[in-house]
Amino acid sequence: MNKLINDPARVVADALRGVAAAHPELRVDHEQRVVFRGDAPVRGKVGLISGGGSGHEPLHAGFVGMGMLDAACAGEIFTSPVPDQMVAATQGVDGGAGVLHIVKNYTGDVMNFEMAAEMVETEVVAVVVDDDVAVQDSLYTAGRRGVGATVLVEKIAGAAAEQSRPLGEVAEVARKVNANARSMGVALTSCTVPAAGKPTFDLPAGQMEVGIGIHGEPGRRRVPAGTAAEVAEMLVAPVLADLDFTGGDGVIAFVNGMGATPLIELYVMYAEVSAILEKAGVRIARSLVGPYITSLDMAGASVTLLKADDEILRLWDAPVRTPALRWGV
Amino acid sequence: MNKLINDPARVVADALRGVAAAHPELRVDHEQRVVFRGDAPVRGKVGLISGGGSGHEPLHAGFVGMGMLDAACAGEIFTSPVPDQMVAATQGVDGGAGVLHIVKNYTGDVMNFEMAAEMVETEVVAVVVDDDVAVQDSLYTAGRRGVGATVLVEKIAGAAAEQSRPLGEVAEVARKVNANARSMGVALTSCTVPAAGKPTFDLPAGQMEVGIGIHGEPGRRRVPAGTAAEVAEMLVAPVLADLDFTGGDGVIAFVNGMGATPLIELYVMYAEVSAILEKAGVRIARSLVGPYITSLDMAGASVTLLKADDEILRLWDAPVRTPALRWGV
Structure with a gap:
């Protein structure tokens, strides 16, 4: 296991210390493992929170800041945060205009965000994101x-909230984005969860898993x-x-890297994706190329349109x- | 070899097609393999060019744009660009105020940039960057x-040029940065050059190479x-x-990832680096964490102060x- 860590049990806590040290404009609640905008709660603004298992960095803490998330809850690696974390995040970003929960569609995340929503005043x-076309249901x-x-x-949705739009409208924007987005990914190698110490799944050299999930769940x-x-x-x-x-x-x-695939390969992929889209009569208005939602040290890529x-x-x-996406400021 | 490429011989050309497709604000000369700012040459501004072997992305093409480089020359993987490329880049960014060559200290790069400088009017x-404390000389x-x-x-130096400072001053800023910067890196795995198809060096599991070079050259x-x-x-x-x-x-x-090391580990590293600096009485004024000068799919990290x-x-x-660093605009 070739990892730059201290102890498999401390990876998330240690990384959050690093986030706090590198980004003084953010505020980290180390006990609850929540990363906040430094100025949260922003009065009169809808608060946006997300969260999920760690191991997908920069998602979610790397997207906390002006114009995006107000807070992110960090679970253990590939493990949903607990409702208490989501309660702390929700209360910490409540500026009086309500809070939007952006929830990736995994059973644990959905359940825990629901419980947290019931525990706060x-x-x-909640808007659930479910863009992966690879499989209908999974593990x-x-x-x-x-x-x-x-x-x-x-x-x-973060930009919509920054414009002081009301909660219903911000949620509507989030739902519209989800409804109009589709993704599919591929793995060239497995990833290794530090606490497990061995690859999550077995993928022989020269084989790839098409439709891979971001935790190494089987694809198509x-x-x-x-x-x-x-x-x-x-x-x-x-x-x-x-x-x-x-x-x-x-x-x-959006051509995304799974973690271990270098940027030069993502640009090779982007060239092919853009050629296919051109042939299909799909016009590209904007692009994003890089590792933004990763799976630890998995090699591979995903495409989102x-x-x-x-x-x-x-x-x-x-x-x-934010630490991972920044422009205009 | 688990790589998302079409053909080892076409990786650089294909990636440049991807850069052109993803970044319409840049202009790519596919024949010379030079990536330009779309508005180059900028009249009255010192032009900044750099370049080197590919495989270190986002360096250098990812740093082309307002406030940073005016052009970048892409060599083959881990191979210096040829003087003709540097000539094309120099002429293409010449806005009448002279051109600064930012050259990493490798024999081929230094020689070819020197030849190019002699071939243009x-x-x-030229400012040569030589910040790696690991070894005095190398392969x-x-x-x-x-x-x-x-x-x-x-x-x-890009910011200095953007302020319309004269060539001598921009070069002085570049030299000052180099004189005050030091780096050292570590590899946890080798990297694999596509055309070679096998790891550049042999690093047994559980071992690391301290003082690694960005082409896999031996360290300390x-x-x-x-x-x-x-x-x-x-x-x-x-x-x-x-x-x-x-x-x-x-x-x-600056805590840099070598390519295959995920961001969560870089933040774990940053936490340790910042703790060491605090103990040493060194105050951190700014930080940068992420894969900005990579070595293909090498796992590892480097620290630059x-x-x-x-x-x-x-x-x-x-x-x-620029594609890889952006703020304020």
Whole structure:
């Protein structure tokens, strides 16, 4: 296990110390393992929180800040945070305009966010993200899994909240993004959870898992490793088959790295994805290329497409200031 | 070899297609393999170019844009670009105020940038970056290697150029950054050059190479893998021993990922680095955490410290708009 850690049991706590040290503009509650905007709660603004198992960094703590999340709850690696964490986050970002919970569709996350919502007096609306077209149900999910679209929901709903829109509208924006986004991923290697000390699943060299989940859950099928062009086709075709992405104001095309795949390969993938989209008559309005929702040290990539309208593009372009996404400020 | 590529011989060309597709604000000369700012040459501004072997992404093309580089030359993987590329880049960014060459200290890069400077009529000043304290000479270098400080030189000198300072002053800023920066890295795994198809060096599981170069060149010693705290000490101690980082206006502390090491581990490392610096009386003024100068799919990290003064911090904070570093715009 080649990891830069101190102790498998302390990885999340240690990383949060690092986040606190590197980002003095954020505030870290080390006991509850919640990362807050330094100025939370922002009076009169809808608070946005998310959270989930750790191991997907920069998701979620890397997206805390002006124009995106107000707080993020860090669970243990690949393990849902507990309701107490979500209660602390919800109360800590409650500026009087209600709180939106952005929840990836995994059974534990959904259940714990629901319990937390019942435990607070704050008005809470939850939006569940379920953009992964690979499988209908999985080991950890009833219904589709939430993956890459989570990043887009957090950015775009975060911008809507920053405009002081009311809770119902911010939730509507989040639902619209989720409804118009689809994703699919591939793994070239497994990942290794520090506490387990061995790969989560067995993937022989020269094979890849198409439709992989972000915790190493099985995908659709295992096939021999292909070229970037072939892999891009395997990821984009099911996405395009699931929703009509032509027309409108184009798409936000997001090629995501799973953790261990270097950026040069993500750009090779992006070249293939954009060529496929051009051929399919899908216009790219904006792009995002990089490791934004990862699976520890898994090698692989995912593709997310979001069918955009003018409102989505304006909210995407709005200023954001977080550790992992920043522009305009 | 688990890589998302089409053909080992086409990786750089394919990635540049991806860069062009993802970043319409840049202009890619696919024949010369040079990535330009879309508005280059900027009249009256000193042009900044850099370049080197590919495989270190986002360095250098990911740092092309307002406030940083005007152009970047992409060599083959771990291979210096040829002088013709540097000539094309130099001429393409010549806005009448001269051009600064930012050159990492590798024999091929230094020689080819020198030849290019002789082949153009543009006024050129070269600044060689050599911040790696690990080894005095190496397989590819006379003198110290240029590593993490390159990112800081490009950002800070880029900001100086954006203020319309003359060539001599911009070069002086670049030299000051290099003179006040020191780095050291560690590898937990080798990397695999696509055309070679097998790991560049042999590193048994449970061992690490302390003082690794960004092409897998040998470092100072091979030791059993340690905790993040131990590794941080092995990297920071030689850096602190090489230059007095106390006093002044604090340091810019940069924890860099080598490619395959996930962000959560880089934050664990940052926590340890910041604790060591605090104990040593070194104040952190700014930080940067992430994979910014990588070695393909190598697992590992490096630490760069830059002793800052007020001018350096102001230039660091100045607006920048590139694919990989962006703020203020």
